[in-house]
Amino acid sequence: MKTKDIKGRMRAYFFLHPTIKLRVRHIEREVKVPLPSVIRYTKELEKEDILKHSEIAGVITYSAERTSPKFLLQKKLFNLQQLFASGIVDFLVQELSNPTLILFGSYSRGEDTEESDIDIYIETPIFKNLKLEKFERFLQRKIQIFTYKNIHAVENKDLANNIINGITLNGFCEVF
Amino acid sequence: MNNESNWKECIENNSSLSVSSDKAKAKSLIDTATGRNQYLHENEIKESNANYLFEGYYSSLLELLHALVILKGYKVSNHICLGYYLRDVLKRDDLFRLFDDCRFKRNSLVYHGRKMDFLTAQGAIEKCKQLLNELNKLLNIPIK
Numbered sequence: 269m270k271t272k273d274i275k276g277r278m279r280a281y282f283f284l285h286p287t288i289k290l291r292v293r294h295i296e297r298e299v300k301v302p303l304p305s306v307i308r309y310t311k312e313l314e315k316e317d318i319l320k321h322s323e324i325a326g327v328i329t330y331s332a333e334r335t336s337p338k339f340l341l342q343k344k345l346f347n348l349q350q351l352f353a354s355g356i357v358d359f360l361v362q363e364l365s366n367p368t369l370i371l372f373g374s375y376s377r378g379e380d381t382e383e384s385d386i387d388i389y390i391e392t393p394i395f396k397n398l399k400l401e402k403f404e405r406f407l408q409r410k411i412q413i414f415t416y417k418n419i420h421a422v423e424n425k426d427l428a429n430n431i432i433n434g435i436t437l438n439g440f441c442e443v444f
Numbered sequence: 445m446n447n448e449s450n451w452k453e454c455i456e457n458n459s460s461l462s463v464s465s466d467k468a469k470a471k472s473l474i475d476t477a478t479g480r481n482q483y484l485h486e487n488e489i490k491e492s493n494a495n496y497l498f499e500g501y502y503s504s505l506l507e508l509l510h511a512l513v514i515l516k517g518y519k520v521s522n523h524i525c526l527g528y529y530l531r532d533v534l535k536r537d538d539l540f541r542l543f544d545d546c547r548f549k550r551n552s553l554v555y556h557g558r559k560m561d562f563l564t565a566q567g568a569i570e571k572c573k574q575l576l577n578e579l580n581k582l583l584n585i586p587i588k
Binding site (some may be wrong): 362 | 545563
């Protein structure tokens, strides 16, 4: 089980840091796993299309294979899992009396980078100042909240289209 | 945590029991709901009473739902199974969503003491009214 965990931790690290390029020694230090495991699992993760390597002047570095459909799918699932594990969904459901919640934008597609925000649409008639810092710390991303009474109140068409193509976290969004 | 995730499981767990259809009981429930609704309509929705009015409308909803299932020969002992009846038997996903949202809000209020702010409570009352109208249609009650 521990074997799986090391690989999982390495995978999670690259999901959280999709633009980083690291040598195996750096991965060892950053993820805090033994070097032989790093060497073994970087190869395995590369075979799985999660990582890729590049060689410059004889130095091999590993980074996330962000264009691979496998990476995107696994990252999307990882992001969703993280979001629920952070407790933010439960928090919003309790705090705003069961609103419709939709995750949209790059985070919902697994295309986010370290600089990306987590975009969440909330359907609620009220505007509340929500304290989200602890969730931001857990998720290692900024959270941007879009509060509207309903989807018809979103005047920006691009934004509305992005929202309805997102992932529903709670409730139901009535478009028609 | 609820034990059921659909109508079939409600039947299997005896949360929904097969009984004889009881028109008199259904009529009595409909009369109570209609009377309460008339009283509730007389009250202007204000910040101070919105949560309590919502509770009243939700009670009427329950009575109409119980009337509906009793006419079809069922006795249902929990709220969520009433919702599953709408979704799985009547195939009214739209009504299930409305009811389930009201159920969540009512449980938060009654069991956890989480009052809704005025606009949310007002919205919840509107949802109850919308659902009451639909249930009136299903029960062939003239809508006033």
